[in-house]
Amino acid sequence: MYGKRLRPLALTTFAALTLTLVLAFFWAPNDANQGFLQKIFYLHVPLAIVTLCGFVYAGLAAIAHLRTRDSRWDMRSYVAIHLSLVFGVAVLVSGSIWAKGSWGVWWDWSEPTLVSFLLVMLLYATYQPLRFAIEDPERQARYASVFAITAGAFVPINFVIVRLSTAYLHPRVLGDISANLPGRFQVVFYLSLVSMALLWITLWRYEMTSKHASAQLRALKRLLAGDEDEALPRRSAVPTLSVGAGGAGSSGVGAAR
Amino acid sequence: MSSTTRTMAAPRTRVVLAALLRKELRVELRSFEAVPAMSLFSVTTFVLFHFALQRNALSGDLASGVLWVTLLFAAMLGINRLFVADAEQGGFDGFLLSPADRSVLLYSKALTLLAYLLVLEVVAVPAFALLLLGSALWPALPGLLVVLALGDLGIVVIGTLVGALAVRTSVRDLLGPMISLPLLVPVLLCAARATSPVLGAVGAGALPLRWLVTLALYDLVFGLITFAVFDFLLED
Numbered sequence: 086m087y088g089k090r091l092r093p094l095a096l097t098t099f100a101a102l103t104l105t106l107v108l109a110f111f112w113a114p115n116d117a118n119q120g121f122l123q124k125i126f127y128l129h130v131p132l133a134i135v136t137l138c139g140f141v142y143a144g145l146a147a148i149a150h151l152r153t154r155d156s157r158w159d160m161r162s163y164v165a166i167h168l169s170l171v172f173g174v175a176v177l178v179s180g181s182i183w184a185k186g187s188w189g190v191w192w193d194w195s196e197p198t199l200v201s202f203l204l205v206m207l208l209y210a211t212y213q214p215l216r217f218a219i220e221d222p223e224r225q226a227r228y229a230s231v232f233a234i235t236a237g238a239f240v241p242i243n244f245v246i247v248r249l250s251t252a253y254l255h256p257r258v259l260g261d262i263s264a265n266l267p268g269r270f271q272v273v274f275y276l277s278l279v280s281m282a283l284l285w286i287t288l289w290r291y292e293m294t295s296k297h298a299s300a301q302l303r304a305l306k307r308l309l310a311g312d313e314d315e316a317l318p319r320r321s322a323v324p325t326l327s328v329g330a331g332g333a334g335s336s337g338v339g340a341a342r
Numbered sequence: 343m344s345s346t347t348r349t350m351a352a353p354r355t356r357v358v359l360a361a362l363l364r365k366e367l368r369v370e371l372r373s374f375e376a377v378p379a380m381s382l383f384s385v386t387t388f389v390l391f392h393f394a395l396q397r398n399a400l401s402g403d404l405a406s407g408v409l410w411v412t413l414l415f416a417a418m419l420g421i422n423r424l425f426v427a428d429a430e431q432g433g434f435d436g437f438l439l440s441p442a443d444r445s446v447l448l449y450s451k452a453l454t455l456l457a458y459l460l461v462l463e464v465v466a467v468p469a470f471a472l473l474l475l476g477s478a479l480w481p482a483l484p485g486l487l488v489v490l491a492l493g494d495l496g497i498v499v500i501g502t503l504v505g506a507l508a509v510r511t512s513v514r515d516l517l518g519p520m521i522s523l524p525l526l527v528p529v530l531l532c533a534a535r536a537t538s539p540v541l542g543a544v545g546a547g548a549l550p551l552r553w554l555v556t557l558a559l560y561d562l563v564f565g566l567i568t569f570a571v572f573d574f575l576l577e578d
Contacts, residue, residue: 151574208524211517218511224578228507231571232521235503238567239525246528246556 088294091287098287101280105273113273122186127273129179131281133202136176137240139169139285140209144237147230159226159324162233164292166212168285173206201247208236216322226324300326355449358442362450369427370454376423377461384416384466388473399476406537409470410493410530413459414523416466420458421501422518424451425509438576448572452502459494476543485540485549489533492554495561496529503568506575525564532557 109127143165150158180199181191193199215232219225370376391408392398400408428434437447467486471479479486504522508514532553539547 151571204524204527208521211520211524214513215507215511215517215521218513218517220512221578224510227574227577228511231503231507231574234571235525235564235567238563242560242563243528246531246560249552249556 091290095287098283101283105277105280108273113269125179125183127277129183131278132172133176135281135285136169136172139165140240141237143233147233150230156324156326159230160296160326163324164289166209168289170209197248201244204243205240213322220320222325353442355446358446359450363453366454376420377458380416380419380462381465383419384412384462385469387412388470400474401476401541401543403538405475405541406534410534413466414526414530416462417459417497417501418519420455421505421522422515424455424505429509444573444576452498455501456494456498459497463490482540489536492557493529493533499561499565499568500525528560
């Protein structure tokens with residue numbers, strides 16, 4: 086069910102990313118102060134925004150999971166956090182490179198956006214250990230959702246508080262972007278934001294498809310082996326999807342619970 | 343859940359809360375597991391800071407940082423112990439079998455943790471003044487008490503939630519601090535910034551209102567979040 090229209094989506098993402106990179110390097114003018122180095126802005130900032138939106142989405146999916154008790158919502162939340170963690174590492178690395186290039190240091194504590202992003206990453210780094218430490222799949226899903234909601238609320242609040250604490254050094258991106266950026270910068274920036282969001286969505290759909298397919302495969306294997314032969318599932322941090330084994334068409338319903 | 347409990351003539355919240363708090367007090371007085379360890383830990387940590395920083399007296403930023411980091415780590419010990427007796431000795435089961443509203447458990451645990459922290463601070467703050475503080479404690483005390491109250495509130499709301507989240511995992515002693523420390527960084531940040539002018543070398547300065555308001559808002563938001571999600575941790 087997540088595999089539908091995945092190929093056109095993937096192709097669109099690929100085209101958008103290519104277009105973004107081509108425009109960023111060949112069409113957008115070089116920055117007056119930072120020159121060529123500023124190009125990393127088109128990678129770093131949209132990635133960071135998409136990462137944080139992914140964490141917030143995971144919190145919303147967790148709310149839906151607690152309300153409906155549908156394991157698919159837990160899986161959505163899990164995959165979103167998983168992907169955003171990967172994106173977040175890319176944000177930290179690209180941010181460090183940019184900081185080294187423009188401020189001369191790999192890390193700057195007086196920079197609230199950097200510090201709050203690190204805090205968010207440190208918090209979410211405990212998500213998988215938390216899941217792994219709870220054996221019962223139902224309780225694991227419930228506790229993970231509680232964590233995802235709390236952490237999802239922490240993301241915006243934390244940014245406000247840490248930003249209050251230090252003098253501004255980071256270029257403020259949201260809010261005054263139209264005032265500070267000339268036209269071509271803006272076009273490429275928004276295009277890059279869209280293509281990074283597309284990239285996130287495509288990867289999310291791929292992982293959802295894969296998780297869903299393996300849950301179906303497990304269900305089919307169980308059916309073939311007979312229920313009494315069912316081996317105890319290995320302890321895992323991955324949510325357990327409850328799917329029927331009735332083939333691809335009818336098995337999209339995970340609401341056995 | 344409340345509709346079924348109401349029809350069974352649920353006991354009044356205040357009665358249940360008083361019973362739960364009596365139980366907490368009795369457990370702590372019999373076992374002495376949390377508060378003595380927290381207090382002793384804080385004094386030991388001050389000694390460690392004396393040797394690690396190689397200073398005899400601290401003031402301003404450094405004093406406030408050392409005080410808050412020590413309090414936070416000592417609070418971790420209490421947070422880790424907060425739900426252990428309930429998880430291991432059937433306290434959760436007993437409570438869930440009773441017709442009481444589940445939120446009362448949250449209130450009782452939050453008040454218990456608050457009591458732990460208050461006792462901790464009764465020991466740790468004088469010890470800090472005696473061992474490390476460069477200036478006199480008395481002029482700084484009123485401002486310090488305000489910051490301590492707001493900081494405690496933040497530690498209580500986050501500590502209660504994370505304590506309940508971590509207690510029924512296989513590695514609760516690790517997960518508790520790992521999850522709660524990032525969540526407590528804003529509390530530490532606001533509290534430390536609000537405390538440093540109070541502990542200034544030249545005498546107590548004015549309380550920075552901005553940090554107190556930010557801290558109070560953070561406490562409020564996380565209090566609401568904890569209230570909203572706590573029930574889901576108690577379903578089995």
